[in-house]
Amino acid sequence: MHVQSLRTGVSRFSTWLPARLVDAVLLAGVVVAASTGFASILAGTASDAWVFWLHGIAGVVLVGALAAKLARVRHRLSGSWNWTVRISVALTVVAVLALATGLAWTLGVVEQVGPFTGLVLHAYVGIALVPIFLVHLYSRFRTPTKQDASRRNALKLSATLVAGAVAWRLTRVLGPARRFTGSTERGSDDGNRFPVTSWVADDPDPVDAADWTLSVTGRVDERLDLDESVVLGDEGPRPSGSRTTSGDAVATSEQRALLDCTSGWYSEHDWRGVQVGDLLDAADADPDADWVRFTSVTGYRWSLPREEAERALLATHVDDARLSHGHGYPLRLVAPGRRGFQWVKWIDSVEVRDRADPAQWVVTLVSGFD
Ligand SMILES: Nc1nc2c(c(=O)[nH]1)N[C@H]1C(S)=C(S)[C@@H](COP(=O)(O)O)O[C@H]1N2
Numbered sequence: 001m002h003v004q005s006l007r008t009g010v011s012r013f014s015t016w017l018p019a020r021l022v023d024a025v026l027l028a029g030v031v032v033a034a035s036t037g038f039a040s041i042l043a044g045t046a047s048d049a050w051v052f053w054l055h056g057i058a059g060v061v062l063v064g065a066l067a068a069k070l071a072r073v074r075h076r077l078s079g080s081w082n083w084t085v086r087i088s089v090a091l092t093v094v095a096v097l098a099l100a101t102g103l104a105w106t107l108g109v110v111e112q113v114g115p116f117t118g119l120v121l122h123a124y125v126g127i128a129l130v131p132i133f134l135v136h137l138y139s140r141f142r143t144p145t146k147q148d149a150s151r152r153n154a155l156k157l158s159a160t161l162v163a164g165a166v167a168w169r170l171t172r173v174l175g176p177a178r179r180f181t182g183s184t185e186r187g188s189d190d191g192n193r194f195p196v197t198s199w200v201a202d203d204p205d206p207v208d209a210a211d212w213t214l215s216v217t218g219r220v221d222e223r224l225d226l227d228e229s230v231v232l233g234d235e236g237p238r239p240s241g242s243r244t245t246s247g248d249a250v251a252t253s254e255q256r257a258l259l260d261c262t263s264g265w266y267s268e269h270d271w272r273g274v275q276v277g278d279l280l281d282a283a284d285a286d287p288d289a290d291w292v293r294f295t296s297v298t299g300y301r302w303s304l305p306r307e308e309a310e311r312a313l314l315a316t317h318v319d320d321a322r323l324s325h326g327h328g329y330p331l332r333l334v335a336p337g338r339r340g341f342q343w344v345k346w347i348d349s350v351e352v353r354d355r356a357d358p359a360q361w362v363v364t365l366v367s368g369f370d
């Protein structure tokens, strides 16, 4: 295409929507992209797929709106670079990076950049964008006026949204196969041969099973301290018939479940271990206590609502193989529908509680830093 006709194309496009509407689209796009980006960290079941759709649609709409905006404001670069202009330039650079990394991940162009997956890089850039965007808004925000609220503009806005949705679908079709979360498949049904990941810095020495016990405490009538002979038979937990300290049976359970890491991969396996509900029964847990917290030997921890926790598994085996150290030997949480970072590894404590544990958010981020 001729440079000249490209230029007229962009400038026509940039005046198609009135300037203030372009700005409104940019504001709405960033708000939607940022909030769905943060929400995606917790979105793990098919019913959460809309979070990723909104995020992707906001992304492609932002590409168009940003192009229109830049065509309109680039002349300011030839004026004096006061601090508002400098903030705008910084914002442009970070926004272009955020959009490029997001698009590159969807299209499968950039899977890994140094130590980061393309998705993690996108997340960091996105997080960096938020404060710069707020400062930019503070310095330049104008509210839309009455004259922008015409039927014609409403139609144009709808057309923008539809075009965004179509373009986003297209990127999904053109890119590699991904789960609705954006993750690609790695090492399913192949025992321990799937990626070993820590959320931030957790990296303990291998746990010596001889020195290890699993305690079940908190709102229970009968505290349990299970040593490895009870929990870790060669084939998994001893089948019904073997006894805990309180005399209750710990049966072996199996579950097929999919681990989906927020860094952009997933892996599906048959897991074997103890069902948490069975452990809580053995400990006579108070039926009114609504939360169960799982804690690693490192202190890393997560809590689940009681009913969900009872269906979860404390796994010793993956596809018939004993869990390797990297995957959480001797015991890890298998929490179907939850994102990978909630599948606590190297567990030595289960606690029945009345409340959730907000501090877990901080602990998962700092666990492993000494
Ligand atoms: N104790 C502990 N458990 C943890 C983590 C961690 O850093 N510490 N990382 C979590 C993250 S981010 C993921 S994706 C899964 C990865 O499990 P894997 O290493 O077996 O693949 O473990 C989770 N469990």
Ligand SMILES: [Mo]
Residues within 6 Å of the ligand: 197, 198, 199, 260, 261, 262, 263, 340, 341
């Ligand atoms: Mo993860």
